Amino acid sequence: MTDKAEHQVLELERFLPYRLSVLSNTVSQAIAATYERRFALTITEWRVMAVLGRYDGLSAREVAERTAMDKVAVSRALARLIGAGRVRRQTADHDRRQSVLRLSAKGWKVYDQVAPLALEHEQRLLAHLNPAEQRWLADILDKLWDAELEEIAR
Amino acid sequence: MTDKAEHQVLELERFLPYRLSVLSNTVSQAIAATYERRFALTITEWRVMAVLGRYDGLSAREVAERTAMDKVAVSRALARLIGAGRVRRQTADHDRRQSVLRLSAKGWKVYDQVAPLALEHEQRLLAHLNPAEQRWLADILDKLWDAELEEIAR
DNA sequence: TTAATATAGTTTCAATTGAAACCAATCGCA
């Protein structure tokens, strides 16, 4: 019963979800390491700043949607960012439950240093692939992304 | 100074590390959901069981290497698995610090149900890609994997 | 109007995690 031959073999190192997970963590950790110490910025905080840099005036819920984080995590990240003076919060005129969030001047200063850093890292990663591979990867991720996130939506 | 035009724009939804991270979490969560409830098995526990199913008699350190988990996480997962009677632990003859770990009969029973389930999920995921895309993805992951993990080793 | 329901966001409390300290066994080598 415990003889190897009788069991389905799952080679973890070849198992796609596992490979995605380890690769993704390794990459994210490597990038995060470069700004966590220097800017006292966690990965979740940076994600919030990144979407606010791109889309000004979002509410917390919209930030949660765009970062794929849950609202508790966003709430906490925002508390820290606001405490550090990197994000300003106003209350929405049309709905006083909602907040209107934007990077402060101080926040933009951080953003302007971290964004290029992050993009550099992405380039460094992509540099291991030739242009054809880069295109395939982008397309494949699009496909999987759409397929999987649709799954969730149901 | 806070005018959009002056800032580097980082579109999170197009940022490779972010896409990898969200996709990977979504996939792993979906798979884990199917065995967490049914077998009271966490993702880390399953990873430990998966490598023990493949490589019999590993030490805890070797499990940690093969699962890309840190030794504390492995130690705790093992404590739970041994407590549940799914893994047996002996002490290595040649070095009494090391343990020799194997799935118990009970552990194998779980393994035999979860492994096919996990492989099915992988197939379901890959089904969104045509054969050419599947090959490119495998190759690309190999490349990135090697490149990134080398980086760490240094 | 007002009562019931829904939504935005925060807080609380318990469970999980991570870092550092720790213990025990082994290794390297004077």
Next chain:
DNA sequence: TGCGATTGGTTTCAATTGAAACTATATTAA
């Protein structure tokens, strides 16, 4: 031999996280 350094693995303590409850506002519909 024997003693400092290393390795395998666990424990401890603080920080982080997740789930559920909660507050405040808005919406719906009677």
